[in-house]
Amino acid sequence: MGTTLEKKILAVVSDRKEQVGGGAPVFYVADAQELEERAFLLEKILSGMAHQLDDHTMIIVRH
Amino acid sequence: MNLTPYTWAVIIGVMTGFFSRLRMLRTDYRQYPTYLHGQVIHLSLGFIAAGLGAVAVPALLEKEYTAITFLSLAAQQFREVRNMERESLSKLDQMELVKRGPSYIEGIAMAFEGRNYLVILTAFLTSLTVVVGTWYLGILVGLVAIVITGVLQSGKNLGQITEVRPGELRMEEAGLYVDDIYLMNVGLKENRQRILDRGIGIIIEPKNVDSRITLANAGQRQAILHDASTILGVYRDTGEPSLTPISKRDLEDGRLGVLLLPEDRNEERAIRVVQKVPVLESAVRLPEEQPDRA
Structure with missing residues (x-):
């Protein structure tokens, strides 16, 4: 099973470049549609849960 | 076959004790223990518990007070049962989609230990009644005890x-x-x-x-x-x-x-x-x- 990171932001997806930055991997997207798709993919890949901060940014967290 | 009253007391005590364990061993939606192996483990331990309870009475009456120390050995053994249950259920819990949680597991483990003591008590009371009274009175007490243990095991919901x-x-x-x-x-x-x-x-x-x-x-x-x-x-x-x-x-x-x-x-x-x-x-x-x- 190995070690898993919990209660950590695993990835950030956003279409507003100026709003995000920092330690977690950031994925920039073009629009709301792409934001939804990218967050969906990352949720499945990382076995995390997508949370919406506002209309432009989502974070993937494993609980 | 000529059996002494003590032997009768032990036989009837062990039987009622074993039946009370059997009655307390139910497979329901909690799905544990389900298969024969799991059941055999608990029935065997129940049988041992019944034996201890039943033998305690003749031992006491014969002033063999050291025999009572065996009961403490039994307590040790049944605490071990609780550890075993806790350990295996915690391991299995990691594979559940929705976990039981440690509190639930502790509750189940505690029930397994407690049931063995109820078996000892049932066997002890039955055996005592057979020695002091007669065999059919003993069976009656045993039946009453089995019914009571059935009621005792259910908590609130x-x-x-x-x-x-x-x-x-x-x-x-x-x-x-x-x-x-x-x-x-x-x-x-x-x-x-x-x-x-x-x-x-x-x-x-x-x-x-x-x-x-x-x-x-x-x-x-x-x-x-x-x-x-x-x-x-x-x-x-x-x-x-x-x-x-x-x-x-x-x-x-x-x-x-x-x-x-x-x-x-x-x-x-x-x-x-x-x-x-x-x-x-x-x-x-x-x-x-x-x-x-x-």
Whole structure:
């Protein structure tokens, strides 16, 4: 099973470049549609849960 | 065949003790122990317990007081049973989609230990009656004890200390609510729709101060989610934390908002299942029993 990171932001997806930055991997997207798709993919890949901060940014967290 | 009264006492004592263990060994929705191997383990230990209880009486009457020390050995042995159960259930719990939680496991392990002591007591009383009275009186006492142990083993369930009613699930932006209780933030639109389509919202309302604290216990809440998911099935898979049955508490009045994701979306049945969830011993608090309460 190995070690898993919990209660950590695993990835950030956003279409507003100026709003995000920092330690977690950031994925920039073009629009709301792409934001939804990218967050969906990352949720499945990382076995995390997508949370919406506002209309432009989502974070993937494993609980 | 000419048997002494002591031998009769031991035989009848062991038999009633064993039957009381058999009666307490039930396979229900908790699914444990289900298969023959698991059952044989507990029946054998029950048999040993019955033997200890039954033999204690003739030993005492013959002034063999050292024989009593064997009972302490038995206590040691049965504590080991509790450890064994706790360990194996905790290991298995890691593979569950909706976990039992440590409190539930501790409760089950404790029950396994306690039942062996009840068996000892049953065997002891029966054996004593046979020696002091007669064999048929002993069998009668044994039967009564078996009935009593059956009653003793059942605790309270949630329906007795709380009011369980349906609640409406709704989304406000990314926030999921059941009635007015906030549950969690769901990011993906797809998951929001799936939760609204497949989920059942339930509100559990405590009836008094005692049950309010019981309901706040995280172990009790996990037990509710586990039991409901075991009986109703669960609409989720590994690596899908968005589809997780969850419970959150209203801090103002202690109500519990629950999201269930059953395979069989039947609200009435879900409520009945939640009402039947056992109240965990480790979650029981009785602040109302405090003597100097204002």
